[in-house]
Structure formats: C-alpha cells, structure tokens
Amino acid sequence: MNPATYGTYLVTQASVSAGRETTEIVEAALDGGIDVVQLREKKTTAQRRYELGLEVREITAGADVDLIVNDRVDIAQAIDADGVHLGQSDLPVAVARELLGPEAVIGCSASTVDEARRAEADGADYLGVGTVYGTTSKEVDAYKDGVGPERIAEITDAVSIPVVGIGGITAANAGSVVDAGAVGVAVISEITAAEDPCAATESLAAAVETAKAMGDTPPHDG
C-alpha cells in the first residue's frame, strides 16, 4: 500500500483499550474506515505480540488494510506484516530495509527537521511526526510541549515522503494537522479508549477528509 493514503492511522495498545481486546478495537476501526493499523503493544511479551499479531494480520488482510509492527522487524516478518515503524532508539531504518527488502513499508518517528531528513535519506517510506499536541486540550495557545502543526509544516516542507501527525490528535484538531501538510493522523486512545471506536474512527476520517477537500479547493478569485 502507499503511505500517502494513510489518512487515519490506528496505533493499538491494549492497556488503554478500556478492558477490551485489541482485536475488537481493530475490527471496529476497520468498520469505521481506518486506513492502516500499527501493532504497538509495547507492554507485553514477544510471544504475545506474535500471537496477537497473527490475529490482527488476518483481520486487516481481510479488509485489505496495511498492518505495521512497532519496533520488531522479526515479528513483522513472522506475521507477514506490511512493514515496521521505528523510533529513534530502535533498529536503524537502513538495517530494517536490508532485512525486509524494498517492498516493505518502513515508517520512522521524527520530531525535528534533522531527524526527518535523516530518516528520508536512510530510506523511510513515511514519517510519524509528533508529539503534535502534548495535551488533548482544545486551548490553541497550549500544545503543552507538543511540536504543534508548525513543526508538521516545517517537516513537510523539508522532505518529500508522506508525514503522519501523532500525539494528542482528535477529530477536533485533526484538520489543523492536515492543513499543515500531513497526509493523515495517527491516534491511540482517541480510538482505543473511545466508547464507540467505530464512530470515533468515522469522526476522525471525516475531519481528515474535510480538511483535504478544503485544501484541494482552489481559492476563489475575488
């Protein structure tokens, strides 16, 4: 799949899923139109991530949606995922590329222009940029230690690979992230902790689509 199509991006984490199974959350998000799923689940064992990954792989493949594994290249290979997402302390992008081959999708976290440029040079297919909003507060003057949409704009200006915003993004502020140049938004609890994860996905997708449609509309000549 093409990361340029990653408008809504679910990152799974059982520990913030209100006691529900990750498979249940993923199914709801797929019903709501999610574009890509990342198996995160940092707090569990490799064995459990592998077993859960096999289940999520089956569900996402049935919906023709990409599955990305956080950090572990070996688990991605073992469950036949579409790729991996690497943080700045994980295996280097170039090493993952060597192991996974040219077809795999490799994403990389970046919070600065330098990190973004290096990831692109090393062969990343997309960037996860954040934390955008340090809190989910609506107060615009905050970003409480988040990099804000301004950093999204700086990074999308500096690289040519797609950028997905992550961190504190909701249906209410997703439009600002897309307006700043992101192809999409990645969320954990906005979907996993939602009372209705399907509806939460639909709201997020609608916000992204609306912002894109506005962005695509040529300005009226006065």
Added chain:
Amino acid sequence: MNPATYGTYLVTQASVSAGRETTEIVEAALDGGIDVVQLREKKTTAQRRYELGLEVREITAGADVDLIVNDRVDIAQAIDADGVHLGQSDLPVAVARELLGPEAVIGCSASTVDEARRAEADGADYLGVGTVYGTTSKEVDAYKDGVGPERIAEITDAVSIPVVGIGGITAANAGSVVDAGAVGVAVISEITAAEDPCAATESLAAAVETAKAMGDTPPHDG
C-alpha cells in the same frame, strides 16, 4: 559451531559489569577461553544492542567463537550472529527457525522436563536449564528455589540435545552441573562482575574440564 562444545558460556549484561564496557568483558573472557557468548543486554534500546552487537560480533568472529543474541531474531540477523537464545515468553522456536534457517543455532530456556521436550520437538539446538542455584551460596542443602543438578539430570535423560546449566553457577559448583549431564555452564556475573574476568573464565573452564575428565574416566575394577 556445535552446541555440544559450549563448555563455558558467557551471557553479557553491562549493568552487572562493574562499570566496564561489555566489549572489555568479552575480550577478557575470550582470553580466558570462553566457548560461546550471548548478547543479552536486556536493559538497553534495540539501537544500542545493535551497535554493541556489531562490536561484539567482530571480536568473537576474530576468536572463532559463537555469538548468540538473546530474544531478538532481527538483531541476530542484522549483526550476522550465529543464532538466538529464546525464553519461554519470546518468539516461538519454530518461528525463529523459519526466519533464521537450518544453519542457525537456536537455544531455548527450559526449567521443566515438559518445556525441554517441547523445545526439542520445536527444533531447538540446545537448552539453557535453570535457575540451577537460586543463590551462589555453597550450602548444598539450599538451591534456594533453584532447580538444582537433579533437574539437569532429569532433563538430560529426557532429551538428546545438549543442555547448559544457568543460574548461580560458580567455579565451585560447576562440576556438579556437568556431573549431572550438562555439556557446560552459562554465567553472567561470575565473569562480568569478576575483578579479573579472564581469570574467572579460566577457573570456570578448569572446573568444567576437570568434571568432564573425571566423568570420562572408566571406573576401576575392584
């Protein structure tokens, strides 16, 4: 390499190396005659394990000694290690075999006969059995929650792959582990925390060799 030759087995862990670099410990152990090195380093990032792994790979290859990576199949592949060592909560042995191929050395931790039999059936090349001694105390009546040499004997009777004992093993008690049927002994702090890691390795190797020589001597007829 053949795991049947793993008489002395070093498991690295920078956090119990008295402030010294893991590469320094490995070099000293190689000077002392260590037979195999496992890169453990559980408390650090994947990036750091990879970088350290490249250094340790160069050192061990120069000495023609096997290098095994704990848990991470991808790091083993990335640094061209000889294999992996898997715990009961890591990726399954059969999955690692699929990823690494038939030539790789795959070890598996086992503390019961059932775990040992399953690991052998799944394709493990050797077993790490322990904790043998829950404390490093010399009091024979202790094993303080360790499985003791008796479990080594039960497991070596039940499987045909080589068994290495691990946990609380010192030059003083290594002979009992070998007498019980282990091909060798694995240690962390006995070498990593030693004032002289080279001498500690030599003492351990001498204890293992002595026990093997005694075991190989046919009993005198009365």
